[in-house]
Amino acid sequence: MPAIIRRSRNPAFQFVTTHFPLSRSTARITTFGQPIVPRFCTTAPGANPWRSMCDWQARITAAQTQINTFGTVLDAFEVDNGYYPRGRGGLEDLVVQPRDTLNWRGPYVKHIPLDPWGNPYIYECPGKHNPSSYDLMSMGPDGREGTDDDITNWQQPS
Numbered sequence: 001m002p003a004i005i006r007r008s009r010n011p012a013f014q015f016v017t018t019h020f021p022l023s024r025s026t027a028r029i030t031t032f033g034q035p036i037v038p039r040f041c042t043t044a045p046g047a048n049p050w051r052s053m054c055d056w057q058a059r060i061t062a063a064q065t066q067i068n069t070f071g072t073v074l075d076a077f078e079v080d081n082g083y084y085p086r087g088r089g090g091l092e093d094l095v096v097q098p099r100d101t102l103n104w105r106g107p108y109v110k111h112i113p114l115d116p117w118g119n120p121y122i123y124e125c126p127g128k129h130n131p132s133s134y135d136l137m138s139m140g141p142d143g144r145e146g147t148d149d150d151i152t153n154w155q156q157p158s
Helices: 052-079 090-094
Strands: 003-009 015-022 025-032 122-124 135-138
Touching: 052 090, 090 122, 090 135
Parallel strands: none
Antiparallel strands: 003 015, 015 025, 122 135
């Protein structure tokens, strides 16, 4: 008698169940396969898996997302107070009320996170690149300011 193969209908939990006839009873073997999910990132041959392209791209995306989130929070601060937090340490004004504010409705965030590489975000108000608002950046993977891998809230020259 041939084996009977069944496949899961849910592609996220793809598995194969096989029935083999054994004497009067039936043995059941279930083998879980890899979920059917497209892979967009791969590890380069010989590279450390912890430093894969997926990890690198995920960190860049996380930094971009955090900068966009900071933008929303900073805009809320500006609507409430009429100005953006000032200076390089201005992000702390999102957590702790500054002395000179009357309409502060914070804390706007619970804490100021570090970028995905463990470095603080660099905030300046008024900004050199955005003089009417602020500049916000992550120093990127190399941890140095002013290099090509910086992630910013302004358009960098190509």
